[in-house]
Structures are given as structure tokens and as C-alpha cells.
Amino acid sequence: MAQNLYGPGVRIGNWNEDVYLEEELMKDFLEKRDKGKLLIQRRRRLKQNLLRPVMLVNPDDPDTEADVFLGGDLSLCMTPDEIQSHLRDELEVPCGLSAVQAKTPIGRNTFIILSVHGDATGQVLRYGQDFCLGITGGFDNKMLYLSSDHRTLLKSSKRSWLQEVYLTDEVSHMNCWQAAIPDPQLRLEYEGFPVPANAKILINHCHTNRGLAAHRHLFLSTYFGKEAEVVAHTYLDSHRVEKPRNHWMLVTGNPRDASSTMLDLPKPPAEDTRAMEQAMGLDTQ
Structure with missing residues (x-):
């Protein structure tokens, strides 16, 4: 030519x-x-800009509804499609989510906190700060991000028909979340303060302003058995305070035992205040 x-x-x-x-x-x-x-x-x-691996746990609540089928602490887990899991060896996206009774860190329930704008390298997560939650689920070559979008006629959660929460490999504003303190009266005061690990927080989707929630009363039939549904929906009580369905904890691993978390550590004994009461003349016994 x-x-x-x-x-x-x-x-x-x-x-x-x-x-x-x-x-x-x-x-x-x-x-x-x-x-x-x-x-x-x-x-x-x-x-x-990885910060640290965590488990997202919906803590057990003694005053929870009586019709729940899953009690105790529930961890957020990756839930692949049951049919696709049999037909394909690789992970199919988008991928579903569920909440299960699993305290042990495994591939499907261990997330990584990621910085959205790249300005938080090596820093702690703070209230009101945008962040992403990523997971590999044991597939080292594919990072999936916790995402959500507005409910439509063709796209909603399977059981409650509310806003769906899913995992995707696409990086977008649908991946952005924020943490907030459960007490609404202290929410503005805590803006910008570090988010504590292993303590109750709210996780809100930035684009839709909906809170991550676990439905203990609605089960999903998954590849791993019956598990609770997870959605993006804010549940408020009569005082306009988020219900336990919206409560989560960023649970970190036990530094002394890689197979357990900080929730597995024995709680310290209650403080004995009798000696102090005697010194102050308050002991009546």
C-alpha cells in the first residue's frame, strides 16, 4: 500500500x-x-487511599420487634446470585447484599473504607465526610463498591420493594456514603469529629439521603441459606430518631487474633462504686 x-x-x-x-x-x-x-x-x-478493613454490623437490640427471624448481631455480607454462582466461576456484577449472623471476618463480610476525593490518605474517618466501602469477596482482581440509587418500577429491593443496595465495580457518586451520630441533638456538634470504631453510627447514602437498614423480619433465600434483607431506607420513631434498623458499627479486627473482632473481647467488669460511696458518706448499708 x-x-x-x-x-x-x-x-x-x-x-x-x-x-x-x-x-x-x-x-x-x-x-x-x-x-x-x-x-x-x-x-x-x-x-x-485505603484506611482499614472493617465489618459492618447491625447490633442486636433487646427491644426489637417480635416477628424477626434473625436475632443477635448481623454483619453486612456480599450475596452473589444463586443461579449465577452455579453457572460461573467469576463474580457477577451488580452483586446483592444481605445481613447474616456472622461475627467471624471472612471474604464476603469484610469491607475496606476508601477515600472518595483522595484528600484523606492516612487519616481517620470523620462524621460528615464522604467515603466509599469496597469489598473484594476473595476475588483479588475485582473491587466492588457499596452503592445505591433511587427506587424505580424496574429496580427495587426484592422483599420490601424499597430502595435497593448493591455492589458494583463502577466508580461514581452512587458509591458515596456519610457517617452520622445516632443522637440527632448532637449531630451538628459532632460534625468533623472522628468516627469511633465498634460504636453505633448511622450510614447515610449521599445521593439519595437514605440510611442503610437491615430488615430482620424479611428473609432472602440465598446461595448460603436464609439471610436478612438490606435496603437504603430511613426509619424514624415518634421522636424523629432513627430506629435500630439504621444502627451500624464499624467493627475492627482483634489485633491479637486475626480470626476474631473487637466484639469478641470480654467486656470489662462494671466499676465498683461502693468504696467511693462510703468515702462520700452515701453508703446506707
């Missing part, structure tokens, strides 16, 4: 248009690369 020695100056019509289009595409690519806006660069920043 003869080499084309003609430049854009002597081309007409579609030939000249194609040349300028390629130049514009290259210019746009270089501009996004310099500003760090390429998708591969965003993914790399997310993976480089």
Missing part, C-alpha cells in the same frame, strides 16, 4: 473532519490525564 503523503491542508470533506476529530480526542485525553480525571486514575486513587 502506498504511503499517504498528503497533510490535512490538502484534504477535503470527511477526510479533513476525521483528522481534526482525532486531534480533539487526543487533546481531551491529555487534558483529563493531566487533571487526574481518567477512570483508571480515579480507580487507582481509591485503591491507594
Whole structure:
């Protein structure tokens, strides 16, 4: 084939248009690369800004409803489609979620806190700060992100028909969440303070302003058995306070035992205040 020695100056019509289009595409690519806006660069920043692995646990509540079928502490777990799990060896996305009675850190319930904007490298998570929750589920080559979107006629949770929560490999604003303190009267005062581990918090979806919730009274038939449904919906009581369904804990691992968490450690004994009462003359016995 003869080499084309003609430049854009002597081309007409579609030939000249194609040349300028390629130049514009290259210019746009270089501009996004310099500003760090390429998708591969965003993914790399997310993976480089790992904070620490955690389990998301919906703590047991003694005053919970009587019709629940799962009690105790429930951990948020990856739940692959039952049919696809038999047909394929790789993980299918989007992937579902559920809550199960599992305190032991395993591949399907261990999440990683990720910085959204890349400005929190090496820093603790704070109330009101955007963050992502990623999980690999044992598949080292694929990071999935906890996501949600508005409910539609074609897309909703399986049992309650509320806003669906799922895992996806797409990086977008649908991955962003924020933590808040359960007490609404202290919520503004705690804005910007570090989020404590192993303590009750709220996890709210930034785009839809819905809280992550566990439905202990609705079960899903999954590949692993009957598990509780997880949705994005805010449940308020008569005092406009979030119910225990919206309470979660970022449970960290036990540094002395990799197979357990901080919830497995024995609780310290209650403080004996009798000696103090005697010193203050308050002991009546």
C-alpha cells in the first residue's frame, strides 16, 4: 500500500473532519490525564487511599420487634446470585447484599473504607465526610463498591420493594456514603469529629439521603441459606430518631487474633462504686 503523503491542508470533506476529530480526542485525553480525571486514575486513587478493613454490623437490640427471624448481631455480607454462582466461576456484577449472623471476618463480610476525593490518605474517618466501602469477596482482581440509587418500577429491593443496595465495580457518586451520630441533638456538634470504631453510627447514602437498614423480619433465600434483607431506607420513631434498623458499627479486627473482632473481647467488669460511696458518706448499708 502506498504511503499517504498528503497533510490535512490538502484534504477535503470527511477526510479533513476525521483528522481534526482525532486531534480533539487526543487533546481531551491529555487534558483529563493531566487533571487526574481518567477512570483508571480515579480507580487507582481509591485503591491507594485505603484506611482499614472493617465489618459492618447491625447490633442486636433487646427491644426489637417480635416477628424477626434473625436475632443477635448481623454483619453486612456480599450475596452473589444463586443461579449465577452455579453457572460461573467469576463474580457477577451488580452483586446483592444481605445481613447474616456472622461475627467471624471472612471474604464476603469484610469491607475496606476508601477515600472518595483522595484528600484523606492516612487519616481517620470523620462524621460528615464522604467515603466509599469496597469489598473484594476473595476475588483479588475485582473491587466492588457499596452503592445505591433511587427506587424505580424496574429496580427495587426484592422483599420490601424499597430502595435497593448493591455492589458494583463502577466508580461514581452512587458509591458515596456519610457517617452520622445516632443522637440527632448532637449531630451538628459532632460534625468533623472522628468516627469511633465498634460504636453505633448511622450510614447515610449521599445521593439519595437514605440510611442503610437491615430488615430482620424479611428473609432472602440465598446461595448460603436464609439471610436478612438490606435496603437504603430511613426509619424514624415518634421522636424523629432513627430506629435500630439504621444502627451500624464499624467493627475492627482483634489485633491479637486475626480470626476474631473487637466484639469478641470480654467486656470489662462494671466499676465498683461502693468504696467511693462510703468515702462520700452515701453508703446506707
